[in-house]
Amino acid sequence: MIYRELGNTGEKVSILGFGAMRFPTIGGKPDQIEEVESNKMLEYAIENGVNYIDTGFPYHSATTTEPGQSEPFIGEFLNRGYREKVLLATKLPSWIIEKKEDMEYYLDLQLKQLGVDQIDFYLIHTIIQDYWNLFKELDLAEFLDNIKSDGRVKYVGFSFHDEFDLLLEVMDHYEWDVAQTQMNYLDENYQSGLEGLKYIGSQNVGNIVMEPLRGGNIVENIPADIMNIWDKSPIKRTPLEWAFQYLYDMEYVDVVLSGMSSLEQVKENIAIANTGYPNTLSDEEKGIIKEVALAYKKKKANGCTQCGYCMPCPEKVDIPNCFKEYNIAMMLDNPEASAMQYFSLIKEESLASNCINCGKCTPHCTQMINIPEELEKVKNLFES
Ligand code: SF4
Ligand code: SF4
Incomplete structure (x- = not known):
């Protein structure tokens, strides 16, 4: 396993982080985790060097407003002797927050669900413009100061799903420890994109990547024309290896979260993370990745470039x-x-x-x- 230093925190994190939102379930019901297999997955991951576990309030819930099963399941697992071996991250459910006390309420509920006195990384989940406007009114900075100083949380951060300009504003608003954004070779210009990732790295804030496989879409059911491009490479890799290596190659990426659903996936991902060095891709290999991204993009339905010249719509259509x-x-x-x-x-x-x-x-x-x-x-x- 390759480890990188997480921004200014001084923590050494495994390049592969365990995303606890896609455990196998019973009968396809999201709120019924198949615990035997899921325990094996976590045990294997930790025994093979993964030390960052990322859960969230709605993970494995039937709705996004009810507490999910992921937090209590992770809590039970960690209390069987694994707590000291990992860094535990979870997130405040932004979409439910209406008033200041809600932030306190959900943090305390999450500590209880996880069965811990302290959460290592507490992130504000899914920052988008509307939620951010409310958080500023609710004096989020004061809440973050308090929860760090009273020890309920060691480090604070946010996960982000909006554009680069908002990312800059959020980054400037507080002395964050970590920031989590979406990245894979199709998303260089999506949401805060590559520009955001580089900016977070330049500020020495811990740089956490989510959606490395675009929800599995760039590693499953690969169209033949895309496979033909991969096959041109002198160094042969599976689409899964390409997807991870693309991210591991960036020295400013600290941890890549993958929501794994089987023990086999955990094993495959760990094997790749054992070779996750930065700056290993040649110019030719980077060119092949770009060619694949372009081939995917040609499959778009219309040529909208998101320029926004058609806005505002009088009916408020985005x-x-x-x-x-x-x-x-x-x-x-x-x-x-x-x-x-x-x-x-x-x-x-x-x-x-x-x-x-x-x-x-x-x-x-x-x-x-x-x-x-x-x-x-x-x-x-x-x-x-
Ligand atoms: S004007 Fe509107 S629809 Fe046309 S490309 Fe720009 S954002 Fe897309
Ligand atoms: S209502 Fe429809 S057609 Fe009219 S400006 Fe808005 S998006 Fe365009």
Whole structure:
């Protein structure tokens, strides 16, 4: 296992972190973790060097507002002699917070669920503009100061799902220990993207990456044209190895979270993490990764570049983001995964179904997209 120093914290973290949101379940029910297999996965991971475990309030819950089973399951597991061997991370459920006391309430509930006196890394979950506006009103900085000074939390951070400008604002707002953003070779320009990842690294804030496999989409059911590009490489790697090596190659990435669902996946991922050195990819190999990314991107449904010239829509439709999730769904042939993003990142009043076909936006489109017609397709794909 390769270890890297997590920003300014001084903690040495395994390059592969265990994301505790996709354990095997009984009968496909998210709130019923298959505990025997899941215990084996955690034991194997820790015995083979993984020392960062990332859970969250809604993980393995039937809804995002009820406490999930991941935290209590992880708590029970760690209390069987593993607590001192790992760094434990969990997150404050931003979408439920309405007032200052809610932050205290959920942290205390999570400490109880985990059966610990202290959480190593406490992240504000899924920062997007709306949640951030509220957190500023609620004096988040004071809450973070308090929970660090009274010892309930050792380090604080945030996970992020918005654009680079907001990332800069959030980063400047507090002396964070860690920041968690989405990255894989398809997402260099998605949300805060590569620019955000580099900025976090430049500030010496612990740099945690999520979605390294884009929810599994870039390692499963690979189209033949994509496989042909991978096969051109002189150094042969599986799509899984390419996906991880792309991230491990970046020296400013400290830990890559993977939500594993079987013991086999844990073994495969650990084997790759044992070779996870930075700066190992040649220019030719980086070129092949870029070629694969481009081939995926050509599968997009429309050419929206998210320029925003069509905005604002008088009906408040969030045209760029509707198209963003639609294009990703078509590119990866996985509408279910994109639908989750669509409904969680776009407000209900801004979904495609709010379009009344007034046509005011279309003349402004830099890509000459027939916007209402395309929004109809978005609606049919995600909202039907
Ligand atoms: S056509 Fe639809 S998206 Fe475009 S401005 Fe009118 S309501 Fe908004
Ligand atoms: S103007 Fe066209 S390309 Fe730009 S965000 Fe709107 S739909 Fe997309």
